[in-house]
Amino acid sequence: MDALLQFLFSGLTVGAVYALVALGFTIIYNASDVVNFAQGEFVMLGGMITVFTFEAGLPLPLAALVAILVTSAIGVALNKLAIEPARGAPVVSLIIITIGASIVIRGATQLIFDKQLHRFPSFSGDDPIHVLGATILPQSLWVIGGALAVFVGLWIFFTRTLTGKAVLATANNRVAAQLVGINTGWVMTLSFGLSAAIGAFAGVLVTPITLVGYDVGVALALKGFAAAMLGGMGNPKGALVGGLLLGCFEALTAGYLSSQYKEAVAFIVILAVLFVMPQGLFGRKSTERV
Amino acid sequence: MTGRNKWISLGVLALLIALLPLFFPSGYYYRVGALIFVNALSVVGLVILIGYAGQISLGHAGFAGIGAYACALAPEHLGLHPALAVVLGAVVSGVMAALIGKPILRLKGYYLGVATLGFGILVSMVLTNERALTGGPDGMNVADLGLRDVLRDMGWKLSGGEFWYMLCGVVLLVGAWLALNLFDSPSGRAMRALHGSEVAAATVGVDVPRQKLRAFVISAVYASVAGSLLALQNGFITPDVAGFMHSVEMVTMAVLGGVGSVLGATFGAAILTLLPQVLTVFAEYEQLVLGLVMVLVMIFLPQGLLPSIARRLKGRDE
Numbered sequence: 001m002d003a004l005l006q007f008l009f010s011g012l013t014v015g016a017v018y019a020l021v022a023l024g025f026t027i028i029y030n031a032s033d034v035v036n037f038a039q040g041e042f043v044m045l046g047g048m049i050t051v052f053t054f055e056a057g058l059p060l061p062l063a064a065l066v067a068i069l070v071t072s073a074i075g076v077a078l079n080k081l082a083i084e085p086a087r088g089a090p091v092v093s094l095i096i097i098t099i100g101a102s103i104v105i106r107g108a109t110q111l112i113f114d115k116q117l118h119r120f121p122s123f124s125g126d127d128p129i130h131v132l133g134a135t136i137l138p139q140s141l142w143v144i145g146g147a148l149a150v151f152v153g154l155w156i157f158f159t160r161t162l163t164g165k166a167v168l169a170t171a172n173n174r175v176a177a178q179l180v181g182i183n184t185g186w187v188m189t190l191s192f193g194l195s196a197a198i199g200a201f202a203g204v205l206v207t208p209i210t211l212v213g214y215d216v217g218v219a220l221a222l223k224g225f226a227a228a229m230l231g232g233m234g235n236p237k238g239a240l241v242g243g244l245l246l247g248c249f250e251a252l253t254a255g256y257l258s259s260q261y262k263e264a265v266a267f268i269v270i271l272a273v274l275f276v277m278p279q280g281l282f283g284r285k286s287t288e289r290v
Numbered sequence: 291m292t293g294r295n296k297w298i299s300l301g302v303l304a305l306l307i308a309l310l311p312l313f314f315p316s317g318y319y320y321r322v323g324a325l326i327f328v329n330a331l332s333v334v335g336l337v338i339l340i341g342y343a344g345q346i347s348l349g350h351a352g353f354a355g356i357g358a359y360a361c362a363l364a365p366e367h368l369g370l371h372p373a374l375a376v377v378l379g380a381v382v383s384g385v386m387a388a389l390i391g392k393p394i395l396r397l398k399g400y401y402l403g404v405a406t407l408g409f410g411i412l413v414s415m416v417l418t419n420e421r422a423l424t425g426g427p428d429g430m431n432v433a434d435l436g437l438r439d440v441l442r443d444m445g446w447k448l449s450g451g452e453f454w455y456m457l458c459g460v461v462l463l464v465g466a467w468l469a470l471n472l473f474d475s476p477s478g479r480a481m482r483a484l485h486g487s488e489v490a491a492a493t494v495g496v497d498v499p500r501q502k503l504r505a506f507v508i509s510a511v512y513a514s515v516a517g518s519l520l521a522l523q524n525g526f527i528t529p530d531v532a533g534f535m536h537s538v539e540m541v542t543m544a545v546l547g548g549v550g551s552v553l554g555a556t557f558g559a560a561i562l563t564l565l566p567q568v569l570t571v572f573a574e575y576e577q578l579v580l581g582l583v584m585v586l587v588m589i590f591l592p593q594g595l596l597p598s599i600a601r602r603l604k605g606r607d608e
Contacts, residue, residue, distance in 0.1 A: 035400045085589045092346050092398040099538055100584030107577030163443055218534070221409070225404060233400075260419045267415075274405045275393045276445045283598035 002133035007255040008248055009131075011094040013140040013209065015247020016147035017043070020202035021224025022231065022239035023150070024195040030171035030234050031191035034083055034094050039120060039220030041109075042196045046073040046203025047212030060120065068200040072093070074105070075196025076189055081123055102217060122208040143205045150198055151240050158236075167191065171234070173275035191286040219263070226266040230273050234279030296470040299553050303466055307459040311452075320451030327458035329543060330559035331465045336544040337513025337555045338469055343505035344485030345395065348403045348537050349410025353383040353510040354517030355380060355417055356526055358432075359424060361521045366434040372435045377520040380511045386511030388503060395502045399539025406533065414532035415420045429528030432521045454523040462521065465512060466552045473506070481505050513540070542584050549593030557596050 021039055028036045049067035054060055060274035082101050086093060123142050158164040168176040170187040179185050203212065210216075227246045229239020246266060255264040273280060310323060332354060340344050360379025364370040370378060394405040418422050424430060438453045448456070472478040480501045484491040492498050521527040530536065539562060547558025565583070569576045591598040 035404075082585050082589065086592070088590065089592055091403070092340060092439045092541070092545060092549070093592055094402055095346070095348070095400070096538075096542055097396075097585050097588045100588070101543075103577050103581030104585065107575070107579075107581055112576060122526065154313075222407070222534075224409075229401075229404065261415065264412055264415050267411050270404055270408040271394070271412075274397055274401060 003255065005132055006132040007251040009134055009136045009140060011248035011251030012244060013137075013143050013206075013247070014250060016144045016204050016243035017206045017220070017243075018223050018227040018246050019240045019243025020147050020150060020198055021041075021220055022228035022243045023154070023236055025198045025224055025228045026234055026236055026239045027167075027191050027195045027198070029228075031167065031188050032079075032083065034098065035225070036078075036195070037095065037098040037221055038105060038217075039077060039195070039199055039224055040217030040219070041102045041105040042071050042075060042217075043198025043203040043206075043220050044073065044109065044212060044214065044217040045105065045196075047207035047216075048113055048118070048203075048206065048214065049200075050204050051120055051212060052113055054120045060123070063120075064204040067204060068197050068244075071200035071203075072193045072197040075192040075194075075199075078290075079189055079192035083192070084185075101223070106214055106217065113214065115210045115214060117213040119208055119211045123249075137209065139208045143202075143209070146201065146205045147243075150201065151236070154236060163190070210267075220236025223266045226270045229280055230269055232282040235280070235282045238280055238282035296409050298427055299470060299551075300463065300467055302553060303523065303556060304441050304463055307463065311455065317449055317451045320449070320455040322563070324451070324454040324458040324523055325520075325595075326556075326560045326563045326578035327455075327462040328516050329540070329563050330460070330524070330556040331462050331519070332513040333518035333547070333555040333559045334462070334465050334469050334552055335509035335542045337517070337539055337549060337552055338472060338481070338512070338539070339505045340544055341511035341549040341551070342473065342485065343481040343502055345505060346399070346403045346504055346541070347406040347506070348473050348507070348534070348541060349406035349408070349413075350509065350513045350540050351532050351534070351536035352410035352413035353387065353414050354520070354536065354540075355529065356383045356386065357514030357517030358521035358527045358531045359417060360514075361518045362432045363423065372433050372522060373437070375523075376515060380514045383514035384507050385508045387507045391503045391506040391510075392499075395499065395506060410470070410532065410537050411534055414529050414534070417529040417532055424529070427529060432439065432525050434525065435522045445601055450523075454519075458519055461515070461608055462556070463476055465515075466556070469552050477501060477504060545594055546583075548597040550594075551596060554594055554596035561595070580606070 021043060024039045024042065024145050028034055028039070046067050049070055050060075050063045053063035053066050058066065078101055082097050083094075086097055089097075119242060122137070124137040124138045126137065126139075128137055129141075158168055166177070166182045167187050167190065169180070169182055170184045174184055177187075223246060224243070227242035228239050229242070230246060231240070231242025246269060247270060250265045253265045306528055307327070311320065314320065314323075332350065336347070336350060339347055356391060357376070357379035360382060363374045364375035364378050365372050372493060377581060390409055394402060394409075396403055418427050420426075437457070438450070441453070480491065480496040481504070483494070483496055484498050484501055488498050517531055520531060543558040543562045544555055545558070546561060547556065548554030565580060566576055572579075587595065593601070
């Protein structure tokens, strides 16, 4: 029982990060129908830039803010330089473009910074908290709480603000949104910026636990995508549930079955979801128009 | 593509393979050439899958991994001759492709991409984790094919580089010939029809799932044979051959050269294989340049390099 709780704690922590990556996928996918394979690089950038600005002498909150803003700008640049010029390109091309962009970001990061693993101090110490016989790190609470805060914040943004509703309208039907005067180009810029900022925020939260290096992004992108798919592509609620579920699956597999094959869980989940219910837990059934 | 074009493509390819060694300053280039041909072979398989049938796979390195490790494991554990191990790998890959292709080829676009990606990563994970069998991430040795010794006994002395250059070149030619034959065959026409519109193809009687599966299995066999050849010529293999980045490289080569054409595939394979060799001086910039090439070609030459160049030349003539 204690062990189970311990596994669930670590699963929820990792799962919260997957949920944030999945949310980033979801926002960009809704706005542009592009699956952005560079999403994991935003998490990496968030961690890396914070590490180096912090080591340069900035206080941690300011360093984190700089990292999130810079990453957000990189997200916007990605949209302007690589996605918008390729509008209407086939899926294969878009996949190669975003994977190419992720390789560029990795390559540039290892040139500008280095190839080492880094961390910065936890926000409120490293003394584990004891809960019902299991322990949890204070930083884990930061990760889980931070993820929930992002989801609540976005829910308010999408349902209570005019801008948020414009994003939703664009996701629903781009042409119709344009007809009622929504600047859909701007919505895309906003979506990429927002999605990158969320990824960077996840990176800031999780770096004290998992460390950050220039190449941590690929695995995160794939697992975030698995989470998004599990929840149902394009659905923010699905991203949250999918991310947390995937994190717990992984932690339980590592705990009870095999830590070597922990990494395999995400891909078995992907295949299983696609075979059994391709629309995911919360996705809509779609039909193809001829 | 008409029959005449087919023979032109094959002729160009054969001439290139035969004449290039005249310009090789050292034996090292035979190795690079052989590597290009191996990559081109798996990319020709992807041309059938992506270019003919319009499906995508981000997991074909998994099949290359199966082919490679079949050559490493079967001679040691089953006592098979390496040449038969190539066949065994191809059969296993084909069967695997048929089994997983059946459910996942119902998917489209990103979903198909990610399902195949999942398959590829699972293969590379098994190869990495089953240390007792595969040696894990350190890789394992591969037995010699033995064909070079046979040739030597017949009085034909070849260096290792020359031998693999010729063997891979011949296999590539055969692979290209088969792929070009498929293009105009009923199956090839059916694949291209469903590429255009699955519904339209189905209404004129094309068995869409069957043709997709056929393209998938054929391309898996190509990847597997390429993986086997890679393992045999290096004499050593690591799980990287099945890795995600290898899958991405394969698709990039296919799209870079022009995904519809066999010649383009070879061209794309040549460029991406040569790029790291040229960039060894700037090893630090290798990733950056590779990524930039991928992005820029997709944006500015979406049809791929060869077709875009061809169209430009044609446009000037008219």
